[in-house]
Amino acid sequence: MAAGIAIVEALRATGGSTDTEALIAAMEGMHFQTPKGEMWFRPEDHQAMQSMYHFRIALHDGVDWAVPELVQEITPDMMDIPIRNQ
Numbered sequence: 001m002a003a004g005i006a007i008v009e010a011l012r013a014t015g016g017s018t019d020t021e022a023l024i025a026a027m028e029g030m031h032f033q034t035p036k037g038e039m040w041f042r043p044e045d046h047q048a049m050q051s052m053y054h055f056r057i058a059l060h061d062g063v064d065w066a067v068p069e070l071v072q073e074i075t076p077d078m079m080d081i082p083i084r085n086q
Contacts, residue, residue: 002034002048006041045085049076 006027011018013026029043039050052074057066 002036002039002050005032005034006030006039006048042083044083047081047083049081051075052079 009030009032010023010026013030014022017023027041028046029041031038031040033039034050037051039048041047042049054071054074055068056071058069060067
């Protein structure tokens, strides 16, 4: 889903051009919304960046299924994802 949204946003940014270099330029640093929240491509290495969610599964009385409970949102600035393409 996120890849499809990214392609549509890049095509919008290029005015519909499918030229490879134009799409690369449009996507470098591009921010866009996904069903899980904002995502962007880090311009240095084109790594897709997005928050991660730490949750636990809990059982509740009167509920027939396990319920996910959010523990913490882990934002990209909290992750030390190295840039390997220099």
